[in-house]
Amino acid sequence: MVVTALALLVHSMAAYALARMHFRGRGIAFAAVIATLLISLPVILVPLFLVVRTLGMVDTYAGLIVPGVFNAFGIFLLRQFYLGVPRELEDAAQLDGCGHGAPTGTWCCR
Template sequence: MKNKRNIGLSIALVILGIAMLFPIYILFMVSLRNEHTIFQSSLITESPSLGSILEALSPDFLRAIGNSFFIAISVTIIAMVLHAMCGYAFAKMQFRGKNAMFTIVISTLMIPISSILVPLFMICKQMGITNTYAGILLPAIFNAYGIFLFRQFYQSFPVELEEAAKLDGCSTYRMFFTIIFPLSKPIIIPLCIAFFLGNWNNYLWPLIVNKKPEYQTVMVYLANMVGGYNTKWNVVIASAMLACLPVFLISLLLQNHLQNSIKMSGIK
């Protein structure tokens, strides 16, 4: 009975995996077609060609890819450091108003981003950072999600390590950056993946805060490719495929690290 249940679960998982991978397969297959065969209903591309992909690799597309890489990596690195420091302060330090401040931080998770876009844009406009990298970067750094997860992780952190570091004469800052933060790998890796993918796929805020082509992200670039009757859909599909490649590569390269992080977090 147990074996039959395992076989049924395995079959269901295989079917679910195929259903999830099917759109990705179609994306890659269609990206190998030209403008005359782009709308063929066949699941297999006959006479595949790299012409659409080569045409998609324009200077504007490469610049948009570079902007997205710069923004996603910068936000991820800065957010990890600041969120870890903030989460450690909420978990281990004692100061007046800590619980009230943490409640206010967590309450921001219930506020939809669409409701604060206008005031956020007005703030950036008054600061003079619209149409700049700073205008896209700064609002994306502050996120209660990372602070909350770091706080939960540090609450179960061994107190003996901190006490031993203090006995050796370590200051709080030195202890955090040389001991606490390097040992936070189980929570840093999943958060890095989440922050990178979130900022890579971000479309609405970069569209609102920036109007200059030199700061355009890849998602905004893809949206601007579609318009009217002159849209080259083979180039659009090829560009979308190229924009998805970093996501696939990061998922494949960090898959083992992500699994180990989840296991270590579960053990803790």
């Protein structure tokens, strides 16, 4: 349950940035996310264990949670969802006084 909650938080923020925000290298970043989908789990299993062992997270909850949080498939699915949401909803929110918060990039209503 912790992995699901953290993954939803991380994936939704990354997907929103890739779908709605304009920044240099957005296409390259999305291509890198998609490229990681081409690598199967058995290929990265041993290097992932070596990283977990180097960070001292073997036999801990963090060693189970942290590697499971970052998944390109969740970012891809949420990005496709955000692309399906009409931009007019964001425009209506801006008319109501909402906007991107300066430090976090989230929507905040005044």
